[in-house]
Amino acid sequence: MASLSLPRVFVPRKTSLDIEREHFEKSQNIAITKAINAHEVPVKQKHVRSAIIGTFQQQGGHIFWSIALRLPTLDDRIVAWKFCHVLHKVLREGHPLCLVHSQRHRNELDEMGKLWVSEFYL
Known part of the structure; x- marks a missing residue:
């Protein structure tokens, strides 16, 4: 007996709002991780600006903190x-x-x- 596949109707589709939200979270993740890295160079203002604009788009700092808490701040003093x-x-x-x-x-x-x-004091 041949296997039956489900029609595409049953596959949950993402709405445009879901796609936009994923794109926003991805761009925030990229901007914050590029701003806060272990390279000994100054923070680029365009990445900080993206994080700031993201707080206004989201009406708060939840996304910033969800990304920032995953960074290795306890492992590297530059970070x-x-x-x-x-x-x-x-x-x-x-x-x-x-x-x-x-x-x-x-x-x-x-x-x-x-x-x-x-x-620093050792």
Whole structure:
């Protein structure tokens, strides 16, 4: 007996809103990971600007934090410094709710600060 395949009708299709959301998340991921990397070069302002604009498109900092928490800030001091630089820019120039959304990540920032302060004073 030949195997029956399901018609294409049953395959869930993505709406244009879903596709746009995926594109937005992908572009934010690219911009933030390009801004915060381990290379000893200054942060490019175009990547920081993309992250800031993304906070206004999203009305907050959820996407920024979901990407930033996956970065190796505890492994490399250059990544940690660039993260602090980009976070400073996002908090100052980003959407006003970014500051509110960042409050729940104070423990991660304190942990990173304690690690790298002890590293610099040794």
